[in-house]
Amino acid sequence: MTAKKLYIKTYGCQMNVYDSERMAEAMGGEGYEVTQSPDDADMILLNTCHIREKAAEKVYSELGRYKGLKAAKPDLKIGVAGCVAQAEGAEIMRRQPLVDLVVGPQSYHKLPQLTAKATGGAKALDTDFPEEDKFEHLKGRTKAKRGPTAFLTVQEGCDKFCAFCVVPYTRGAEVSRPADRVIQEAQDLVERGVREITLLGQNVNAYHGHDAGLAGLIRELSKINDLKRIRFTTSHPNDMDEALIAAHGDCEKLMPYLHLPVQSGSDKILKRMNRQHTAEQYLKLIERMRAVRPDLHMSGDFIVGFPEETEEDFQATMDLVQAVEYGSAFSFKYSERPGTPAAERPQVPEDEKDDRLQRLQGLLTKQQRALQDAMVGREVQVLFEKPGRQAGQMVGKSEYLHAVHVDTSDGQGGSRIAVGDLAKIRIESSKTNSLEGVLLSS
């Protein structure tokens, strides 16, 4: 029997990337193989994001594009997974009747059954929050070789209820996967070639699948010999406990790069956002982290134009950014999300949001560039991921996630470096979005 073809398009965060991988593997057990194009697919699955209005609308315009495909191939099945599926459920099928299947993020283990139902000609829908751990019920990952970096979801859901955010509604309450299962999966990934794992969770530092929290899990994972680097994202400042701060000081495999969103620098806005901390508490926390790890680079998320944000509030955000000096950051215009408390409040005009976003991004880009340029002359460790843009070059990532291009040719048509190798590199120059360096040792 020839394999059926599955096309998955992933939107949104890294957790969706991980979920898509797991769904592809589960569907492999059902005789589907992944294709890179929707044109020859027997099933199309959109793994969607609901965090901002634009992200959700993209899904409907993408679905509209499949009309012709479906007309030409009536057996083609179209599914919507992810947070739009969870938030809108059956409404998706009403708005776009060519959709056969809707599956929420907590029901992915039901995908084979739902697919069978859809293939049989019925509409299939599941947006429950079942008790069981979907990852345990999804078929085991295949033993196929992997690239050197991988995501691994250890925690899902959020109990924080920031006033702008749909995550507590679409992903549900916080749930942590037990440490032994995470460790097993990490070991398997490492056997397949992975050298760096990024632990994922909507609120990952609230992980409680290990007695000693996320720090405990990181220390256990550090014992896996061939696992060389550990990262985690995304965290809430209030869940940054002492043990996790300490781990940044003495756990060598934990990278000195922390994504810690603050959203705003104004205490008034932070309060209205229900963030449960002040700007000063956030700055103090970073100070403490830098005391144990002086070379720590910070990354963050910001929202401009939250309801009732004044120019003065926005200036407080600019001041906070000046004080922290971010290595990288994501910034967004506030987007009204139905059902969240902030959607009910007086909104900031769109042109003001645009103006503030431009100013904030200007500052953040300047900081990002300054920290990148400051790497010139320094030695960094690079984990090599693939061939570079020029012949004889390889490209990898530094501890700080800077892309580093290095000439690794051995002069005889071969390379001194293989994908997955870690090597010491001296940085020689800084380009727009990457660094260039020379190999010191491997």
Ligand code: 5AD
């Ligand atoms: N509007 C704009 N940005 C948002 N984020 C979450 N909800 C919204 C919203 N309604 C941003 C936050 C969060 C990141 C993942 O997305 O900055 O940290």
Ligand code: SF4
């Ligand atoms: Fe959303 Fe993050 Fe706030 Fe949770 S902590 S509600 S995921 S922004």
